[in-house]
Amino acid sequence: MSNWIYALIALMALTLLFTAGCTANRPYRTGFNSEDPATAVIETAAQYRLGFVEFDDQGWFWDSRQKQKVEDMIREEAGIGKQNAAPVIMVLFVHGWKNNAAYGNSNVVTFRAVLNQLADLEQTLSQTQNRAPRKMIGVYAGWRGLSVKSDYFPPLGKELSFWARKNAAQRVGGYGAMTELMMDLESLQKTNNSALPTNGPRTQLIIIGHSFGADAVYNSLSQVITERFVETVRQGHVLKPLGDQVILLNPAFEAARLYDLKQLALSVKDYSTNQRPVLSIFTSKGDWATGIFFPAGQSVATVIQSYRSGFQRTSNRKAVGWFKPFITHDLIYQPNPATNSSTLNIATKTHELRRRERLPGTVENIAQERRVWRSKPTTITFGDCLLRSNNNYRPYNPILVVSVDQKIMKDHSDIGNPVLINFLQEYIPFCDNDPAAVPDPPK
16 A cells, blocks of 8 residues: 555544543633532632633634623623722633633632732732722633543643644634634723723723633734834834733743844834833743743754745744743842741642732832833842843843743743742733832832
């Protein structure tokens, strides 16, 4: 038999094998008015509310009523359209490979813990500023990142879902539904802020993607960011893309897809000294999934593609956080005795989240970081972490690609590491483009 027949037989065998061990292609959050936490579209906790919006393998909403339910919850919490409008903090999280929206999924559990941590910080900030704390709202974007049952396959079976899940993530991010969700959330943010006093705290929208979820986020937003880049930065204004900050953790997409946006960013001669990061990419130095497995998978998937240079070939095979010409910063672990870092459980496998005792001067610390950034954005201290730029970084460029110390983020899945969470607790308000959110104290 010819080679193509052998290939066809092998493909059919693999298809049958994986079909037998595939997870169900269905939504998990079907309870629109149910109190059953396993199926509830909206979860309510003491410090936050959490809504779920799910996408199928083709990038469609599983049920657009989920999005409507979540948006109605946000309107209720923020008092949008009412006399009692109040600022809120919205955090959208798009999970990655081998995860989904099931109640006990590790990414769902981690996101709940992160919302608690961020709510703690907001409580501290509000006390320092003598104001009411903003309500914390989480939005979890679920898709079938876990497609292979471990009951049927050894761990290697899950790894072989790489290509199918990468393609699914790009469909989830590229077919319009996820962009619609993000644009709707930004619209709610703008509507709420328009009804709030200009000298008070504002409603924030933070977008976070992990692994292939970061791929989906970038696929959804790259065109939006490019358009706004041209419309704002080239006109001498401060760039504020969709929401307030886009954070990608251990993103699993090729560096080549960031190339055009990087070139656009480098084409700007002078940025405003008020410009802060708007797209921040963080990759652990211990992330073997994007550092080793990703380029191996890409080498197979792109073997017949042609390139005009070795630079182009390498950029299409390496994940964005591992492509050295694009890396702008290192995030370095440097324990700060004043932050009581000894309470952080760094070494355990579970990385139990514990609240770090905050310093009374949290707002002043963030304001000081901002002053340092405006004067010379080279090395900035965030609690137990140093954010240090390298020669690839042009001052005030709003796009950061950061290589992260393993003590801050151990590996691909360690997005709940307390050191990382504590860093993000300070980094997010530092990046807020609205000075009213964290005003500078008198010099």
